[in-house]
Amino acid sequence: MARRPNRYTEEDFESLEGRASKTEQKKAVQRMAALGEELAKLNPKQIKNLPVEERLIEALLDAQTITSHEARRRQFQRVGKLLRNEDETMILSYLTPQQGAKKTAQLQRWTERMIAQGDPVIKEFMKAHNAAEHHPIRQHILRIQRDIAKNVSEEELTASKLKLFNYIQQVALLSDN
Template sequence: MARRPQQRFTEDDFESLEGRASKTEQKKAVQRMAALGEQLSELSLKQIQKLPVEERLIEALEDVRNITSGEARRRQFLRIGKLLRNEDESVILSYLTPQQGLKKTAQLHRWVDRMIAQGDPAIKEFMKSHNAAEHHPIRQHILRIHRDINKKLPEEDIAASKLKLFNYIQQVALISDN
């Protein structure tokens, strides 16, 4: 069988793929969102109704309180996770952070700064203390931040990249604490 000519990839080919999550990463994101949904369901009924989210999500969070079957609850939390994907992560996390406290939030900000400065050693240390953390997504966020800094992008873009990393770290911390 004849060999195909070797195709040369350009920088543009990789740029188009950047930021696209693999199937595994998408599944893990759904699981993280479902876990956040579980935490949201633990809020009081008043707090749930005050959430600035779609009505369907509020109804799903209220419905899960009446479900007793384990499998039905699991499916409902997956549904809640799916609905959460349409919402702003920062808003959802702001409602859950009072459970963490200001001290924990400041500690997470220090972790973000440390991981950006030190790289893999800090990531590994963070992963030891937070069992829900995964190396690849954290590393991707950090590489994106470094790329933005090297390209001398505006400070707003760098801050947006750091916020994405912080949101991921905060999700992991919320899930790991339980």
């Protein structure tokens, strides 16, 4: 068996940076399915008023009528798949009135503390929210810190922080149940 003559270079790893692993992708799909379950708890009028694709609205309304456990599971997988095409921030903003302004402000403080203090605060957050996972939070924070070090534009930095905040909101919604 021939050995690879060249070792991996920094470029090889940089091309993979930012890509989610298969496990992270699967967990993201599970989070989207769980968000779909939260959306399905809304009343039909609220679902019809969602600013999303018609297929997603129909899938959510269908999910409310399905009683079989396995059929519901498959339906929410489908809903999760449809949710991937939607704006995550908009969906979360539609669900956050259930959390309230006080909870949203608290989550914003968590986000700022995580960026400033790192791992100790992440561990504290994970104890308070059972749906939280260390790796995705850590990756978001590392991305934000790298953006700060590179002096990227304010829009890019805000977008990175928004991604972390969206993840924190998802975790909070899923942990409350």
